[in-house]
Amino acid sequence: MDKAKRKAIIAGNWKMNKTPSEAKALLEEIKPLVSDADCEVIACVPYVDLAAAVETVKGSNVKIGAENVHWEEKGAFTGEISTGMLKEIGVEYVVLGHSERRQYFGETDETVNKRTKAALAAGLKPIVCVGELLWERECDITEEVIARQIKLDLWDVTEDELKNVVIAYEPVWAIGTGKTATADQAEEVCAFIRAQLAKLYNQAAADAVTIQYGGSMNDGNADELLGKTNVDGGLIGGASLVAEKFAAIVKAASK
Ligand code: PGA
Numbered sequence: 001m002d003k004a005k006r007k008a009i010i011a012g013n014w015k016m017n018k019t020p021s022e023a024k025a026l027l028e029e030i031k032p033l034v035s036d037a038d039c040e041v042i043a044c045v046p047y048v049d050l051a052a053a054v055e056t057v058k059g060s061n062v063k064i065g066a067e068n069v070h071w072e073e074k075g076a077f078t079g080e081i082s083t084g085m086l087k088e089i090g091v092e093y094v095v096l097g098h099s100e101r102r103q104y105f106g107e108t109d110e111t112v113n114k115r116t117k118a119a120l121a122a123g124l125k126p127i128v129c130v131g132e133l134l135w136e137r138e139c140d141i142t143e144e145v146i147a148r149q150i151k152l153d154l155w156d157v158t159e160d161e162l163k164n165v166v167i168a169y170e171p172v173w174a175i176g177t178g179k180t181a182t183a184d185q186a187e188e189v190c191a192f193i194r195a196q197l198a199k200l201y202n203q204a205a206a207d208a209v210t211i212q213y214g215g216s217m218n219d220g221n222a223d224e225l226l227g228k229t230n231v232d233g234g235l236i237g238g239a240s241l242v243a244e245k246f247a248a249i250v251k252a253a254s255k
Contacts, residue, residue, distance in 0.1 A: 008039035008226070008253045009166055009210050009233035011065060011127060012240025013095055016046060023049035026243060027056040033247035037061060038254035039233065043240070044095050044127070047081055054090040065093030065127065068101060071114035083122030094119050095235070097129045097153055099172045109152035116153060120161045127166040127235060128153050129214070130193070134173035143192055150196045159201050167193055167211045168235040174215025176237055183224045183231075186213040190230035219248035226252050 018026060023045055034041045044065035045053050053064045070080035086094065096119065097112035112128065119126040130149040132142045150167070157165065169189050171181050181189075190211045197206035213225050214235030225231050233253055239245040 003229050003232065006208065006232045007210050009042065009212060010037075010039055010246075010250045010253045011042035011044055011093065011095075011166075011168075011212065011233070011235050012246055013067065013098070013214070013235055013237050014043065014045045014049075014240060015067070015100070015237060017241055018045065018049060020049050020052040024052050024056045026241070027053060027062065029243035030246060031057065031060045031062055033243055034250045035061060036254075037250045039250060041250055042093050044093060050086070050091055051089050063092045064090070065095060065125075066091050067095050067098070069094045069096070069115055069119055069124065071111070071118040073118075083118055083124055086124060087122055091124065093125045093127055093166075095127045095129065095168075097149075099129060099131055099170060099175060103172070109149055112149075112153045113155045116157060116165070120157065120164060125164045125166065127168050127212070129168045129170050129235070131170040131172050131175075131215070137171065137173065142189065146189060146192060147196050150193060151200065154200065159205050162197070162201060162205055162209060165209065166233075167197075167209060168214045169193060169211060170214035170235060172215075176216070178216050180216040180218075180221050180225070181213070183221075183228050186225055186231055187228035190228070190232075194230055217249065219245045219252075222249040222252040223255075226255075 042063045042065050096115045101107040116126045132145040136145050174181050194206045210232040212233040212235045213231045217234045218239040
């Protein structure tokens with residue numbers, strides 16, 4: 001399938017930034033700047049900002065995502081948030097398996113898979129993050145790492161469910177470090193991810209999946225990265241907190 005037929009998606013990952021009132025202000029700034037976007041525009045924001053964020057973007061083309069979700073519907077899971085809670089306030093997307101969750105909060109491929117299955121069952125669209133550590137790249141096992149993550153994170157996800165899955169390739173060494181993967185490195189791994197999806201499902205299903213690159217993507221390098229055949233969008237950390245920078249990336253994806 002031609003890249004032009006896949007949905008380009010630019011998603012901001014705000015991480016642990018912005019209070020509810022700050023979130024509202026930033027979204028009010030972003031909205032007019034992206035109103036003519038020819039791609040999907042998402043802001044993934046902290047849990048306590050979600051209700052204000054959904055309210056603020058009503059009537060605009062900006063969608064709201066959460067940064068994680070638990071796999072159980074309810075129960076004794078102090079501090080966790082369920083899919084039902086997100087759905088009720090109008091959240092559409094959810095980032096899962098971000099490397100910061102894997103690194104600092106004990107997230108594993110098994111729990112990423114449980115969250116992915118639960119999100120899909122609830123009608124949320126997961127943005128599933130995969131990516132290798134620097135030393136894994138240096139040891140030349142990037143492909144093994146990515147193949148394993150894709151297989152385990154999407155275990156038992158049906159071909160029909162895959163239509164609602166977005167994959168974000170985020171080399172861990174490029175996140176928040178200012179070190180972007182080169183466009184060729186990003187393309188190489190995004191193409192590899194698509195090949196893995198083709199193996200696990202089939203070529204048509206793989207061709208339809210939006211694969212984002214993430215890791216120090218900004219207004220200066222977005223054009224080149226998004227120009228690559230298998231890079232269909234971006235998951236943006238730092239640059240998503242500055243309206244003009246985020247809007248410039250959205251513009252690059254709209255070409
Ligand atoms: P960054 O973060 O753009 O600040 O590198 C990307 C991410 O963690 O999703």
